[in-house]
Amino acid sequence: MKKFLSFLYVIIVLAFVYVPILILVFYSFSSGKTTGNFEVFSFKWYSKLGEIKDVVLNTVVLAVVSSAIATILGTLGAIGIFYSKGKFGKTVNGISQIPVVNSEVVTACALVMLFMALGFAHRSMFGVYVGHVILTTPFVVLSVMPKLKQMDGSLYEAALDLGATPTQALFKVILPEILPGILSGFMLAITLSLDDYIITATLSPLSFDTISTAVYKSIALTTEKASEKIPIYRALTTIIFLLTVLVVILNASVKKRNRKGEVK
Amino acid sequence: MVDKTQDKIIELVNINRTFEDGVVAVDNFNFYVRRGEFVTFLGPSGCGKTTTLRMIAGFDKPTSGQILLNGKDISNLPPNQRPINTVFQRYALFPHLNVYENIAFGLKLKKYKVTYQDEKGKQFTKIEKLSKKEISAKVEKVLKMVDLEGFEKRGVATLSGGQQQRVAIARALVNEPEILLLDEPLGALDLKMRKDMQLELKEMHKKLGITFIYVTHDQEEALTMSDTILVMKDGIIQQIGTPTDIYNEPKNSFVANFIGESNIFSGTMVGEKKARFIGSTFDCVDDFPKNEKVDIVVRPEDVVLLDEDKGQVKGKIISSIFKGVHYEMVMKVGKTEVVIQSTVERKVGESVSINIAPDNIHVMAKEFSSNKYDGYITKKNTVCFGDGEFECDVTKLYPGSILDEEGYLITAEGEKIDLTDVDVDVEVGLKDIEISDDADLGGAIGNIVSIIYKGDHYQLIVRTDENEEDFVLDTEDTWNENDRVSVIIPKEKIKISLKQEIKR
Numbered sequence: 001m002k003k004f005l006s007f008l009y010v011i012i013v014l015a016f017v018y019v020p021i022l023i024l025v026f027y028s029f030s031s032g033k034t035t036g037n038f039e040v041f042s043f044k045w046y047s048k049l050g051e052i053k054d055v056v057l058n059t060v061v062l063a064v065v066s067s068a069i070a071t072i073l074g075t076l077g078a079i080g081i082f083y084s085k086g087k088f089g090k091t092v093n094g095i096s097q098i099p100v101v102n103s104e105v106v107t108a109c110a111l112v113m114l115f116m117a118l119g120f121a122h123r124s125m126f127g128v129y130v131g132h133v134i135l136t137t138p139f140v141v142l143s144v145m146p147k148l149k150q151m152d153g154s155l156y157e158a159a160l161d162l163g164a165t166p167t168q169a170l171f172k173v174i175l176p177e178i179l180p181g182i183l184s185g186f187m188l189a190i191t192l193s194l195d196d197y198i199i200t201a202t203l204s205p206l207s208f209d210t211i212s213t214a215v216y217k218s219i220a221l222t223t224e225k226a227s228e229k230i231p232i233y234r235a236l237t238t239i240i241f242l243l244t245v246l247v248v249i250l251n252a253s254v255k256k257r258n259r260k261g262e263v264k
Numbered sequence: 265m266v267d268k269t270q271d272k273i274i275e276l277v278n279i280n281r282t283f284e285d286g287v288v289a290v291d292n293f294n295f296y297v298r299r300g301e302f303v304t305f306l307g308p309s310g311c312g313k314t315t316t317l318r319m320i321a322g323f324d325k326p327t328s329g330q331i332l333l334n335g336k337d338i339s340n341l342p343p344n345q346r347p348i349n350t351v352f353q354r355y356a357l358f359p360h361l362n363v364y365e366n367i368a369f370g371l372k373l374k375k376y377k378v379t380y381q382d383e384k385g386k387q388f389t390k391i392e393k394l395s396k397k398e399i400s401a402k403v404e405k406v407l408k409m410v411d412l413e414g415f416e417k418r419g420v421a422t423l424s425g426g427q428q429q430r431v432a433i434a435r436a437l438v439n440e441p442e443i444l445l446l447d448e449p450l451g452a453l454d455l456k457m458r459k460d461m462q463l464e465l466k467e468m469h470k471k472l473g474i475t476f477i478y479v480t481h482d483q484e485e486a487l488t489m490s491d492t493i494l495v496m497k498d499g500i501i502q503q504i505g506t507p508t509d510i511y512n513e514p515k516n517s518f519v520a521n522f523i524g525e526s527n528i529f530s531g532t533m534v535g536e537k538k539a540r541f542i543g544s545t546f547d548c549v550d551d552f553p554k555n556e557k558v559d560i561v562v563r564p565e566d567v568v569l570l571d572e573d574k575g576q577v578k579g580k581i582i583s584s585i586f587k588g589v590h591y592e593m594v595m596k597v598g599k600t601e602v603v604i605q606s607t608v609e610r611k612v613g614e615s616v617s618i619n620i621a622p623d624n625i626h627v628m629a630k631e632f633s634s635n636k637y638d639g640y641i642t643k644k645n646t647v648c649f650g651d652g653e654f655e656c657d658v659t660k661l662y663p664g665s666i667l668d669e670e671g672y673l674i675t676a677e678g679e680k681i682d683l684t685d686v687d688v689d690v691e692v693g694l695k696d697i698e699i700s701d702d703a704d705l706g707g708a709i710g711n712i713v714s715i716i717y718k719g720d721h722y723q724l725i726v727r728t729d730e731n732e733e734d735f736v737l738d739t740e741d742t743w744n745e746n747d748r749v750s751v752i753i754p755k756e757k758i759k760i761s762l763k764q765e766i767k768r
Binding site for chain 1: 284321322323342343344348349350352353354356357358359360369370373374435436439
């Protein structure tokens with residue numbers, strides 16, 4: 001009985017998490033505009049995905065470019081923090097982690113005020129990129145740092161000892177060594193940037209929409225024209241969900257294979 | 265150009281290294297290494313040996329002083345421009361590269377100036393890198409030397425400790441450095457492997473003719489391998505010499521105690537080349553002023569054990585342990601213990617006697633005869649020194665003076681003096697200091713950092729945390745290193761004297 005209850009509990013929790021998504025997936029195949037009654041099975045909304053092509057493209061380009069910048073900044077930052085000694089290093093390390101727990105709203109508002117104080121327009125493409133880089137850089141630092149700590153401290157010195165300049169040592173020894181951390185930092189940054197609503201909504205030009213701001217707008221503006229696109233997002237969400245599942249499965253199988261490789 | 269007649273390959277001149285937190289790691293080093301020599305820096309951890317090595321490699325810069333390589337100052341040259349390679353303590357092999365790539369790492373970066381002649385006979389130089397073929401030939405050669413042929417494609421993580429060690433050595437040697445630095449390279453290997461590698465390294469040194477500078481805390485390793493040993497302690501060079509010199513003629517009791525087993529006795533010079541210790545007068549070969557207090561070192565294997573009536577000093581065997589080749593016995597003479605190594609066993613309780621040949625008695629100047637500190641008098645008429653506060657008799661500062669009820673000092677002439685914050689010199693004898701486990705009992709608290717057995721007592725050094733003040737004391741009690749103790753000094757044993765007359 002006890003076993004059954006605990007099993008039931010797990011099922012309920014999973015249901016809470018997955019049922020809304022599954023409903024969405026289900027209705028993405030309905031030809032009707034509204035959820036609640038499934039009209040006819042059709043790929044109608046999938047065929048209309050082209051209408052929101054720009055929004056998807058905006059989101060992906062913003063995510064990839066800002067994450068790439070954040071990865072470079074974050075990696076160099078982590079290396080800098082790691083090799084700075086004493087109180088200074090500790091302090092910088094502490095400060096660099098505050099944005100991780102800091103609320104996004106604060107970052108967004110602060111940036112608006114900064115841009116205004118500097119005399120820039122408060123909504124601009126530049127602003128939204130800066131915002132995303134600021135949002136994601138600390139997470140890159142956070143995922144690179146442990147790799148640096150695991151690394152044998154004398155590797156850098158060994159490279160210098162063998163005749164490498166500090167730059168060569170960085171590229172030939174340190175970066176290859178912490179590459180897994182850099183890659184996972186980059187992936188983390190992309191995920192965060194893809195998801196972001198607050199910073200994009202606050203800082204982007206009104207004509208610029210990512211998936212999250214576009215979905216919000218089409219729900220909030222109840223005009224006929226805006227709500228027309230809502231069902232297309234069902235199709236998009238389904239695709240994103242399936243992609244995510246695929247990535248998770250791939251990731252798990254790669255890890256499994258790696259573990260087998262180690263045992264050998 | 266390198267002056268061929270000049271023998272010194274590297275020379276350290278007045279080298280000091282003080283860390284940011286004020287710790288002096290290396291204190292005024294002056295020494296040189298001859299071309300082709302095998303030099304070992306020997307000392308306990310924290311003695312500055314690794315810091316010195318890092319300064320030679322270029323990872324650390326001296327606070328002051330010069331490092332001369334072939335007579336040229338290289339103190340500020342970055343490590344990648346020094347013709348010096350290092351074998352790191354934990355190998356520091358690059359995990360993402362295989363054995364071949366690890367060894368070829370330095371070769372791939374190397375640039376040579378090559379001089380050509382064109383058709384018109386004009387000379388021009390080109391900077392060239394080694395070709396793949398040259399690199400692979402060099403790697404093969406060095407792999408053969410360290411017995412790792414066929415390991416080229418292996419990942420370094422799949423190698424055993426000993427194999428990784430060999431790769432590390434090969435990676436350094438393939439660059440044909442002028443000096444090879446080895447930072448406790450055998451520390452991570454098991455005993456058998458370590459012994460084999462010691463001999464192999466020694467062999468390599470002989471074959472290659474490269475100067476080796478080796479860092480270790482293992483005295484046996486140092487004695488086995490080195491041409492010259494440099495013994496260090498607390499950032500100060502204690503002695504430089506050949507293994508034989510250092511073993512037979514240690515300069516002080518630290519060296520004697522650190523290198524091999526030894527009996528260290530407190531003694532007094534009683535005449536020309538005559539020393540008195542363990543209750544008898546011995547002829548010796550070292551000359552010290554008469555009546556000077558000295559430390560005397562006798563190696564256990566140099567004590568000749570005889571029947572009761574045949575030797576100079578009589579005693580009783582109180583312990584005997586079989587050590588394989590010999591027996592290690594302890595003979596008690598009065599309160600003093602003498603450690604003896606002999607192939608003939610004497611039973612515990614047996615009365616015996618010993619002789620010591622004059623050239624086996626090594627006399628050294630006594631390191632500490634008393635503790636001296638700078639101190640000051642507090643409001644309460646106590647004295648602060650050595651990171652602590654102690655009761656003392658301030659009336660000793662002025663002969664015939666007394667204290668009034670308010671704590672002012674009244675001199676013999678009737679003058680009233682406020683002693684608060686007056687600077688004084690403090691002197692405390694080695695036998696006048698007691699230590700206790702109870703932190704509240706004493707005036708200062710510290711850790712025992714050194715214990716040297718001196719035949720009938722131990723000489724301890726207690727070091728305080730705050731300013732690293734040392735209390736040197738003699739005790740008959742047994743303590744352990746790193747014990748945390750408080751320092752007790754009886755009021756009447758603290759000798760204080762004014763640094764200068766107080767303005768009245």
